[in-house]
Amino acid sequence: MEPEKIMEGLSEELFAAIKAMAKAKTVEEKVAYSQVVKNLSESMGVFLSLAGDMMEEYDFEDD
DSSP states (O other): OOHHHHHHHHHHHHHHHHHHHHHOOSHHHHHHHHHHHHHHHHHHHHHHHHHHHHHHHSOGGGO
């Protein structure tokens, strides 16, 4: 899968989870959505960290 599509998908899911969390009525619902937001945020962080590591390895001056 293309990295842009992965990031776009994660971003869309994160935005949807945040909106759903704002609409949640009970504490249990809010906790569940906050867990989803946390997991998606961590996933995006891992992906961005990997992308950053790959960018560091690529030498742009050779092009």
